[in-house]
Amino acid sequence: MMDKVATVPQRKIRLTGQALLGGLALAGAGAVFLLLGHYPQWQLLWVFGLLFGFILQRGRFCFASAFRDLFLMGEARVMRGILAGLAVATPLFTIAMYLRTPTLLPGNYPPGANILPLGFHTAVAGVLFAIGMSMAGGCISGTLYRIGEGYTASIAALAGVMLGFVLLAFTWGFWWQVSVAHSPLVWFPEHLGYSGGMLLTLALIGLAFLGLVWWEHRHRPRLSWAGAAIAEGGNAPVSHGVRGEMRLLLEKVFLRPWPVMVAGAALGVLNAALFLVHHPWGVTGPLYQWMEALWRPLGVYLVPLPPLMGLDQFGGACNPALKPPTAFGLTHDAMLVLGMVAGSFISAALAGEFRVRVPRQRRRYLQSFGGGVLMGYGAALALGCTLGAFFSAIPSLALNGWLFALGLLGGSFLGASLLRRLG
């Protein structure tokens, strides 16, 4: 049936200008790695960033579309990839947390785990963030890898994120008083033990999966999967011999898009690996530090940026206040962000998908910028974006990840209807 329905161009390994550019960029990334020789932590985060960027681009792994398409299309294809990532990461995170904090005592949380204050601000942040990512056409990680692919509107979105951070910094006092200060940290292992917490989280992921299948069937039959299969697999050529097999493997890794479940699982494993050696995946912290560094010269003439008070009592990888900003806002965590942009560029160029893309309608810049502002505000309020407050929080066996996810669902519902109206 599929052959009849669609023909997809064969993706052959060829030396094009773009592939050459990608190869050069890869060599450049290697050179950066060598130059960082005296800073193993910087090297580590650079490599992780490159891998995250590469997989995000190959898998077209987009949190914004995962949530939005549930409402816009009644489709859960990308969301299944996210659940795969969460399911893979959960047991691995549990091991990482057990290694750090083997003895469970009240109020004793594993350092680095994304156990964040749980209050109504978490849900508000999720709603704002999701409206923002719907508008901007990508969440914060999506914006980063889109920049690597050459989307100029994503630069506007990133600028918006920075402004969103500033706005939150000036209103943090309000949120602190009405919600954050009296928000508990709800971490399942504290009440159920490690295995109980892990099983509860896996059961919730399973329930979410069931819910998705029900949701899809409610909207449309699974026919839609044919289209996805076509686009992901293409018309797979028959390979001949060892050489042919190797060639096909290279094509699958570097030229064709990865199936979204594979990308999701790979990101889950990589996230847990990063937690084992450092802290879970997140970009809000380092980006917030950049904003602080940019604001500092402005603050001399205008108003200094108020610190996010009270945060020292909470853990979490995306906790900006825990890390004092350096001169240029460049810490080793910044290498993770820069690595994601570079990894996406390498991936896109190797596959011949890089292009400087300028939206025809200039208002798309405004739309991306405005979406970015909402995302920045939401991410700073939740102390994490779709990565820190969701993709790394649920495997941390913390309830805040689930509440943020509910907020994301609500905001994406609103975002989807807004998108239809904007046209």
Add this chain to the structure above:
Amino acid sequence: MTTTGKKLVRLDVRGEVCPYPMLKASEAMKKAKGDEVIEVLTDHPPALLTIPNEAVKLGWDVSIQRTASAEWKITLTKSQTPEEGGKV
């Protein structure tokens, strides 16, 4: 007019990102009377996935051609036999 005598509808969604290429293609397919060939021009790789997906659901055949570096033409033609289960 195409060689097969069908009316050609060109849809240039270059520069647009998700979900617009898919939404606009979907709109064009729903508006079509069935004797058109719709050509969608895009530079957004995810659209190579979302547009075929939507097309199959609506009972259209899909063919994708790379027209330039990071640019593709998706040709949509109404299927002769509607897929079972589709809302056709």
